Amino acid sequence: MAKQSARLEQFKTLLSQPVVDLDHLRQLCFEGCPDAPGIRATCWKLLLSYLPPETDLWETTLKQNRELYKHYVKETIIIPDEDDSVDDDHPLNPNPDSSWNKYFQDNETLIQIDHDAKRLYPDISFFQLPTAYPCTQYRGTKHKLKRRVEQTVLPSQVVESTRQGVKNVRISSQSDTEPHVVLKEGQEAHWEVVERILFIHTKVHKGLGYIQGMNEICGPLYYVFASQPDKQSQEFAEADTFFCFSHIMVEIGDKFNKALDSSPTGYKSALNTMMMLLKRKDAVLYENLVSKDVDPQFFGFRWITLLLSQEFLLPDVIQIWDTFLADSKRFDFVIYVCCSMILCIKRELIAGDFGENIVLLQHYSSTNVDIRKVIVQAKELRDWYPLSICK
Template sequence: MRTIIDARNRWNNIFENHKSIESLKDVSCDDTLRSVLWRIFLLHPDADITPSTWMSRLRSERTAYAELRRHHLGDTDFEAEELDPLAEDESNPYHRHQRDLELRAEIVQDIERCMPENTFFREPSVQEDLTEILFVYCKLNRDVSYRQGFHEIAAVVYWVVVCDALADNTSGPGDSPYAGEGRAGPYVTTIAITNGDTDDTLMNGTQEGYESFEDPEDTVMKEVLDKRYINHDAFSLFQSIMRNAKAWYEVSEDGGKGGVGTIVKKSQYVHETLLVAVDPELAAHLTELDVLPQVFLIRWIRLLFCREFPFDQLLHVWDKIFSEDPDLQLVDLICVSMLLRIRWQLIEADYSTAMQLLLRYPSPPIPVNLIEDALYLRSNLNPSGGKYIIIKHSSRSPAAYQKKPPPQKQQRRPLSPTMNSLFQPGQIETIIQDAARNMIDRSEKWGVNRAVREAVVEVKKGIQGQQRIPQIPRRGTPGSPRPGSQGSQGSQGINLDNNRMQELEKKSKELEKKNKDLQMKLLEGGKGKEN
């Protein structure tokens, strides 16, 4: 928070030296009041920058937030019969209360781990204020409700408003941020001078509540920077940013089940349209590496680069974005300028190295220059514009990109005239007959037929020899079978051998017959086609 003297000097740097928004675009927020400039850029871009032209809207916004807070966070008195956990009606107060508890728990979980390196956001009062702001916003925007990432944008906005608030505002009764709620306006305090002492007196809420014997400019400044309305003003700024960023958090129409959401389409547009227009070689290289743009661009875009730059530098980036493009259309080209800055590192990278660069972006010394690059690309969206940015950051000029031809499908080569002559009418049949004859000749050459015939001859010889072997009876021994019985068993063995040999001979003949049949069919088939 600021002292009166510090705030007055910064206030004068804005309104005494500048009369238009264009002149404010080049003002350093480090020497002025960042929250006031953001309000002018985001909430009053078309109005006169003089506070008197937008003070009435400021009061209306604060009153509206107070009403929203009371409606959604006020004490709820339910009748006993209404608190029925078994009732299936979705409008049941019990179910609404449970959903609100779940929503708050989700918000608190993210806020507790928001910017862990900054001790300011570990303060319980800060976390409570951020929870309140986000809860009211989600209740007001039920179509999106809460999405992870809201807390980081709200945290930056809250920080800026707190830094510019007056540490000792003697114009108000105590520190209650909701003084006078329910009247015509939230401003209900004036300072009456009685015997040299200050006396806080409630009045009907208008800017008159801040009047005293001070400079009128100080009165307006104190009203704008009143610390009792930190949450009110932070909510107004956050809601203005989200008015354009809200679509980035919407899921696909089918609830994310295979559909393509707005943020994915936006990421593809950055890669496939904008980057291709200024650096087709880099775009093609990322495609070849199979680097999906949404993998890294979702975080860049949704968080407005919160995690890509140091916090103090991030504030400068937001200063420039809000002053040049409050609708946030420039964000796409900022992403392109960030890619062009590390262009050579990406060109030489494999998949893992490229992903590391994109997910842990190497912050430049002066990140705000990337917004200047984006503004240049907005007027020079072509390879020449991209080349200018690349040389600016690397002193290396990219070669003219030659698009690689797509891989061609293998096609059958056309037949030469010599080959065509072979396939004149009547020639197909000749080729088939020649193939059949060649098969027969090769069968004879390889000895297939001869081997079959020799196998049959050997089988026949074996059968005849087996039949001529005399049967010699064995000498009997004690306990051995009788001679008659032994002879009977020998004759049975011979019969079994004869049967096996006959079966083998039969199969050999069948094999030889099939071989001949095959040869004849090939010959007959060729003749039939020829006729």
């Protein structure tokens, strides 16, 4: 307890300085951020360069960015027939530059985002619960993204047979089987906020677009910011998450870009480095996996691309991300953690066949490996083997 209190004081002292020493901050965060209110959220914003190190600029920076996000909401979530600039446009306009055509294309992306956002961390209730600060900038109810999804997804006929052979036909929407909590009119679930962040990011950063899995990157950020006890942090968690998510995607976006898969910044290069690191640390385990044709693409693509956000429970993911975001070489540590994860289940992998190993690696949470053990070993690997010698 005394040690934890001392660490907390170190963070508070550092964050109260006129200029935060980012190198010192990285060192502290690499060992994990305290769970005290405001500490982790502030540290992550600093580590992602959303906040400048000069503390007297924080208020102005936050105000400017939050106002900018309001502008994004206003300008990207619109119905074409209410936009004065497109009076001659109509839904059947064949022109590919038609605002209506772009609107329908956006809806296709929105359906995919909606499908993914609803499934964020089903093991906790947070994302299904209502936010205390729903968006109030919509020009009308039909502008809500939820309404657009409901209007876009056509009902489908489901034919059911009774035991007597009688056919029953019922109409169901695509979302019938999706987990949800019924909210009151005007309320928004936290997953709907994440959905809006992802949709606006797709509109603002058109070069990257939306790729399945981005919701898993956005979710932990939003959870950390929206879970703060002070009302201001909760109110502006959406805007803050948008910009921090954008900063992360600038750094890891290449791993989502299929055209760059084989490039030095693509995921295949990262997988190769991970396996070469494993070979240097434990050649026996490496050769065993190779002899069983256990291709790292079967599991490592998701591990590396999604920063392990699907492999552990959310509290453990947040703990791992403290180290990822504090990594001075930005996300190199992901590879060390992935290699450590393999090493931590060496006995099971050696004993298993191809199928058993793939199931084990694709459902890593079932191994019940202590995340602290994974991180400690990953730090040892980093000290022993620079990634430059594994490429």
